[in-house]
Amino acid sequence: MELIDFQERASSQIAQRFFDYSANPLMVDRTTTIPFLQTLVAITGSGKTLMLADAVSQMRDGLGVAPVVLWISKGRVVVSQTFENLSSGKYADNLSGFNIVPLLEVAPDHLSSADTPVLLVATVGKFAVEDSSSEDRKVHRAQLDLAEESLWDQLKKRRTEKGQRRPLIIVYDEGHNLSDLQSERLLELSPDALIVASATLTLPPRLNNVMGRLRNDKGWKDEDFSTSVSSREVVLSGLVKERISIDGYITPLEPALDNLLADLKIAQEVTRDHKLPFTPKAIYVCSTNTVDGMSIAEDLKRPFKDRQARPILIWRHLVEVAKIKPEKIAVYCQLKFSKDSPKPTEMHLFDGGEKDYARFTAGDYEHVIFNLGLQEGWDDPACCFAYIDKEMASARQITQVIGRVLRQPGAVHYNDPILNTAHFHIRTDERGVFDDILRDIRKDLASEHPSIALVVKDEKTRGKRDRIDPQPPRTIPTVGIESSRALEPISRIVKSIMDFRSDAQNTVGQGSRMQVLQKVGEESDAQFEWVDVEHSNRVTARSVFRREILRSYPGGLRRAGGPVNLVDIEEPKFDAMIELSSPAADHLRTKAQEVVAAYIQHSVIFQNDVDSPYSVGPVAIDPNSNEEFKRSLHGKYSGLNPLEAKFARALDRTQRVWARNPVGSGYSLPLLHEGKAYWPDFLVWVDKAVVVIDTKGDHLLVEASASKLFEIDGAEAGKRVVLRLVSEGHVEIQNGTVHKRAKTGFTVWAWRNGRLQPTHCETEKEAVEAVLVVD
Known part of the structure; x- marks a missing residue:
């Protein structure tokens, strides 16, 4: 799989740091190294597995002896998926030449080859027990990943036929599970590198000794231990959704479910209308057998239609009220039934945990009812909607569920925001409880997903529109690269x-x-x-x-x-x-x-008048904070910065039809020199053209002027696309250098006669008039 630029930068940084350290590593004693330590911190959905695989591949390429890679995680589901993806799935080409095997199946020659790198996939299992000779350890050796102690010893030695010890690289995926005891056991293997990846990461105290040596003897600073991926780049890449919508309820569960299903129906209609290759799905997170006001045993004796266990209440509402076919619904939890009151035959219950996981994923269900046991390892980008019941309503649990819904189907943003949004409907008992949860969620999201917009709705704002269609519909020719x-x-x-x-x-x-x-x-x-x-x-x-x-x-x-x-x-x-x-x-x-x-x-940038033009789609607004406009296609917009707001108001006074263009999901233009796409701020329809306008601060002018203002070939028929850039202040370019002459007013930049030409304007009204001049 091909890496996106931020993924390649991250994997290359890990590999280069490893090589820099390996040239002169620190030692515990004559034969034991202090391992190279690195954390990969990236939000869920950013492609951590791909980055780790590429980093490992680069590390292999620069080593003199083929390494042994131990790739571990806590959950069997995660490990199973990882093995499939690395060995024969979407990441197999990124580890070309590696022999990838489950740790239980490793043979002595896998560990003795100097030429063939081997990657061993395993769960943490029970090797991290206090007493390595305990009965638990023997059971573990017999049945789980680390089958025998001799295998553990072989991993420690990992000698080639010439007696060389092969480098050992340990990759710990889902690293928030890493514990002190696990760290102790892994360090017993004398690894050359320990790479830990997670969306939210705090290293266990046992690694403080390693970090201390690297700080004191190598002069490492905090940033040297971590390779961080910008969440903004992940969002702009289309890998994750760009918006989170949280609906809070202090009601019975039925109204919350009805609202979720109404939104889900709209999303499914949008995918059908646009002929997209996926169907939006919903998950329902709740406790399994907890029942208000009665014991579980008492609830089990009741007839099915009288049961109060929440998975049953949700299932019945979906089937009996919403008229959803049972074959589209999965119940993935250990829901209990009595012999006298069994489950309906049409209910698809998966109560075997990890043993049932493969059967569950093969079903491609549109509605999944589960408890928190499913959240780690299960990834379905088509899952866009989630109901979270009150027993699960802690901020930490909700943030974890959010991670399961953030992945974007198709890894591309669509021009309808309902498909770029992770929708959550959270039910609690008291208003104060929801407020507390919301405060904690805001805090978590600000640190873990800072570039994803958050919109909160309650009883007062639930009826307000947060998605506005364009009126009237408008199109604009697409622009591409002709090479x-x-x-x-x-x-x-x-x-x-x-x-x-x-x-x-x-x-x-x-x-x-x-x-x-x-x-x-x-x-x-x-x-x-x-x-x-x-x-x-x-x-x-x-x-x-x-x-x-x-x-x-x-x-x-x-x-x-x-x-x-x-x-x-x-x-x-x-x-x-x-x-x-x-x-x-x-x-x-x-x-x-x-x-x-x-x-x-x-290559040239050209206007494509042959293919279907881009149609301006709906936009998302914050129902609690927005500004109304008279001439804009959508009537309201949210999230305008001060410069954009000034310019939008001036555009609205021109009587021209215009639109705010959303970043990531709106109209985009290719930047040939950077190999990227960018999304201008505004689109304005004039008589002979569509003017594409980008408002930038001074710090972006040099970057933007070189790549965003260019002549566009084509436009033989219909409207042509014209680009303009607006910056604050009086700015000039002399000998290829930008000089700011004054802080007041605006400068409009256009590309005329093969060069960049600025026009200084005193007011935003003059700036808008200059922008709309089409030669």
């Missing part, structure tokens, strides 16, 4: 790439040395010494060339093409095996950069 003229120059560059398949000299790294621990002597007097390994693992020329292209053209537009798609990457000469520090690798990186430069130079 056919780049084919020939890129082909010439690829032909000039040297063939290293028979080259034994230029494919070898120069001056790159690493040390590994090696057994020296016979068994009777064997010692271990650190010896130099002059060469790193060999990788294909294809992987070096392709990675450098993706690094040099890192934006999200790679999904739709980019320079790598104009290269015949399957040419046999790319099969050459080379070392990363070799002259051959340097040659390939240079040629990759030339390919990117040729793509940018010979």
Whole structure:
């Protein structure tokens, strides 16, 4: 799977930090290293597994001996999914050359190979028990991942046939589960690296010793321990939803369910109208057998129609009131029934926990009733709606459920906000309880999901609209990249790439040395010494060339093409095996950069009048905070910053039809030099054109002026797209440098006669008039 730019930056930072540390690691004693320690902090849905896999692959490429990777997590469901994804699923290509096996199935030759890296997937299991010789440990050895103690000892030794100890990289996914005891057991293995990933991460105290050595002896600061992914970049990439809507209730559960189902119906209609390849789903989180005012035993004796267990009440409401077919509903919890009052035959109950997980996921249910036991490991991006019952209503639990609903179906934002929103309907007993929960949720979201908008509704605001359709409907031509003229120059560059398949000299790294621990002597007097390994693992020329292209053209537009798609990457000469520090690798990186430069130079931005134009869709507003406009397509907008608000009001006074363009899900333009898309702030329809306007502060002017103001080819028929940039103050450009002459007024930037031209305006009214001048 191809990485997005922020994913590639994160994985490369982890790998480079590992190499920098490994060149001179700290030692506990002569044969035991202080492990390289790194945390990957990224919100749910950002692609942590992909980033970790790519980091591990890069670390393998730079090592002199093939590493052993122990990839662990707490839950069996998570581990099962990870094994499938890494071995044969969507991430298999990112770990090319690895032998990926469950830890229980590892054989001695898996651990003794110096050339083939092995990745062992396992649960934490019961190896983290206080007494390693206890009966629990024996059961664990017999039945769970760490089958025998000898396997644990082999992991500690992990020696090749030459007696070299293979590097051990430990990856702990879902790292918020990492405990002191688990850390102690993992450190027994003398790992070379410990990488811990989670959306919310606090390292256990046992690792304080490791962190202390790295701080004191290496001078590491807090930021050196962590690779953080910007939540804003994750949101803009389309991987997660851009908005969270929370509806609070102090009512019986039926009104809350009815409101959820009404919103779900609208979302499902939108997906059908737009012919999207998914159906929005809903989850219902509640306690399993808790019943108000009576014991569980008493409730079990009642006939099914009189049962008060909440999964039954929810199921009956969905089936009997909402008329949802039972085959679309799954109940995933250990709901109890008596022999005298069994469950209905049409109820799909999965009460076997992890044993039932595969059967449950195969059903593709649209409504899932469960308790918190399902929340970790279960990911379905089509899940957009959630009901949370009062017993589950703690801020921490709700935040965890939010993580399960944040993933965006299709990894793209749609032009209807109902599909870009995670909808939550939370029922509590008292108003004060909901207020307390909401305060804590705001705090959690501010730290964990700072770039995702939060809208809260209650009895007073529930009837207010938070989604407004455009009136009247409007369209705008799409804009794309035309790169056919780049084919020939890129082909010439690829032909000039040297063939290293028979080259034994230029494919070898120069001056790159690493040390590994090696057994020296016979068994009777064997010692271990650190010896130099002059060469790193060999990788294909294809992987070096392709990675450098993706690094040099890192934006999200790679999904739709980019320079790598104009290269015949399957040419046999790319099969050459080379070392990363070799002259051959340097040659390939240079040629990759030339390919990117040729793509940018010979491609053009063009207006596509052949394909269907972009239709302005509905927008989301905060019912508690918005501003009304008379001439805008939507009538109301929320979230305008001060400059945008000034400009919107001035636009509204021109009597032109205009629209606020939402970031991430609205109309976008490609930035050829950056390989990204950007979303302008406003769209204005004039007689002969659609003016696309972006308002920026001074700090963005240099970046924006170079890439956002360009001539757009095409526009042979119909309206043409015209770009304008507005900044605050009187700004000029001299000798390629931006100079701010005054803080007052505005500067309108246009692209005329092949160069950037500024126009200074004293008021926003003058600025709007200048913006709407179409040559």
